[in-house]
Amino acid sequence: MEAGLPNIKRWIVVYPVYINSKKTLAEGRRIGVSQACENPTCIEIGDCCGYLKLPFVIEIDKAYPRDFMQRGRVRVLLKKEDGSLINPDINSRKQLMIKVGELVPKHPGRTKKQEASTSSTAAATKSNKGGKKKK
Known part of the structure; x- marks a missing residue:
């Protein structure tokens, strides 16, 4: 290691599964459902660490060992x-x-997505009220 670079191997690892309210404890969630959030991404976790003024590194190429389809993790220095x-x-x-x-x-990014999805679902429900047309 170079003198200027920190040894990120010793930083703690946070996988998105750890705080995913959609997962069970057996699937890897580490905190209570009431404290967890729905389907977090590495980028969102990284942004939160930045907001908390904690150094972090996003490792997109790494997978969660219990479920290799879950890509990405965040290393954080406490x-x-x-x-x-x-x-x-x-x-x-x-x-x-x-x-x-x-x-x-x-x-x-999440608050904008929710606003867009609620307005689009409202528009979709209005257009579907016509029902089937008789022949």
Whole structure:
């Protein structure tokens, strides 16, 4: 390793499955359903880590070991070399997952998608009210 680069191998790993409310504990969820969020992505988790002022690296090519179809993971640095916390509010992996679970639903990309999908579903329900036409 070069002197300037941090050793990311020692950073903690967060897979999106860990905070996915759609998954069960047996499938890999690590926090309660009430604290988790629906189908988080690596980019959203990374953005949340950036918002929390934590250094992170997104590894898109890595897969979740229990389900290799789940692509991507995020490595996050919680503590500096001397052992002091980077963000004093987050002192454990579990606290990080709970905080990210809260922040992902408020993610800017997610709020725009929800607004677009609710307006398009409303338009679709209005157009389908005609029913079948008689021959």
